[in-house]
Amino acid sequence: MLDADFFRRWMATTAASVEREAERLTALDSAIGDADHGSNLQRGFTAVRAALEKEAPDTPGAVLVLAGRQLISTVGGASGPLYGTLLRRTGKALGDEAEVSEEELAEALRAGVDGVMALGGAAPGDKTMIDALVPAVDALGEGFAAARAAAEEGAMATVPLQARKGRASYLGERSIGHQDPGATSSALLIASLQEAAEGGR
Amino acid sequence: MKMLFNVPETVVADALRGMAAAYPDLTVDVENRVIVRRDAPVAGQVALVSGGGSGHEPLHGGFVGPGMLAAACPGEVFTSPVPDQMVRAAAAVDSGAGVLFVVKNYTGDVLNFDMAAELAEDEGIQVAKVLVNDDVAVTDSLYTAGRRGTGATLFVEKIAGAAAAEGQPLERVESIGRQVNENSRSFGVALSACTTPAKGSPTFDLPDGELELGIGIHGEPGRERRPMMTSGEIADFAVNAVLEDMPPRSPVLVLVNGMGATPLLELYGFNAEVQRVLRERGVAVARTLVGNYVTSLDMAGASVTLCQVDEELLRLWDAPVSTPALRWGM
Structure with a gap:
């Protein structure tokens, strides 16, 4: 079972990996966007880490709702509302149980991803974060390692796609041949799940 | 940088x-x-x-x-x-x-x-x-x-x-x-990319002797890259792109806007070319504004915006305004 500690670790691990990969995310964003994805997410997850230390929410749902709210209030751009909604919806779907199963997490994360699709209007294949998140959620039933592999594969698979949402869509065909920064950061978020699980052992 | x-x-x-x-x-x-x-x-x-x-x-x-x-x-x-x-x-x-x-x-x-x-x-x-x-x-x-x-x-x-x-x-x-x-319709061109403070280097690579047509205001590349054009050629391209999308039925407000790093000397010259194209196309100009108003950090380049106005909209445009960047009639 996964407790609030696990979710706090998930967020802390994500913050660390966003920090580590910030330059790469920004470089990807520079090719087809506006060169700030890394720094924006870094600011957001730094705020998430600070809020979780200060408020110490004690259920998995409360951890994610607080994290989502922090992202909405600090990131801006499209990533703030989209990642914020992902975590808030997932957290709300987890309810106020003290511990949740991996299956319950998979189900809640699907609700979160649905929330992101409803807000941003993106579908699989549009070259967005959805292209990493949907395969990850589909694979989550087989464990965190499988979800991580699916997310990373999904992010790589955005390279040949033409962007149909977000700022990269302005480039039309010139967006082809570049990996989507949002799908890449989504893969980091999912990879952090596995690292959080290993860190607890 | x-x-x-x-x-x-x-x-x-x-x-x-x-x-x-x-x-x-x-x-x-x-x-x-x-x-x-x-x-x-x-x-x-x-x-x-x-x-x-x-x-x-x-x-x-x-x-x-x-x-x-x-x-x-x-x-x-x-x-x-x-x-x-x-x-x-x-x-x-x-x-x-x-x-x-x-x-x-x-x-x-x-x-x-x-x-x-x-x-x-x-x-x-x-x-x-x-x-x-x-x-x-x-x-x-x-x-x-x-x-x-x-x-x-x-x-x-x-x-x-x-x-x-x-x-x-x-x-x-x-x-x-x-x-x-x-x-209103706009079209912009970049002669250089811009540099965000966080990144410290240009957001895209634009070699000397080339320009980007159809850029936005966030340092994102445009739709098309061409060998460098003269001010007159750029004005033809930009104004025609706007007019193709919006054949004007009434007089227009013209905004010749600098992207941040193009001097007013060049913008005024560019405006002369924009006005020439509008004249050739038979478009009446009600008012013109030239300057750096909607910029993209240190990007060099310009955009042209046309806005069709009736008497009411023109009256509101002429009404007094008092802000740091736009100020008249007060």
């Missing part, structure tokens, strides 16, 4: 402190990143609130003042502000007559202003929204995020702001704002 700041993390806050010192008619909340006209809320007047990423100065903070915006919310460089800022701004300027959000059509701005509108309405503030999407370089289809908001933002904020200053009701101010947007 050499730039004039202390550390990249504080460029926005530093600029706000500088604006506060320069413009005593503005109340600048540096911590919460909200710029408000000092005499707000103004009784009986609808309040215009806009905002967006920083890096487009004087947009939006430089357009705060009587006859234009009541408040502006600057985000990080090229990043939409967060809903908390817009709600705070709306609460500070609402006189009870309602608030009009002027939103440039970018995914981030739209999402954050939508969230803010909901939150503000929860607090009992009446909110309407005008979306600005004037950039003809982007195909407006299901397969893009839609046309970008660029130069027309200035026309919407000035003309709807004048209507608000006359005491017109929210519904009317909103419909005037929409009409201005629908009557």
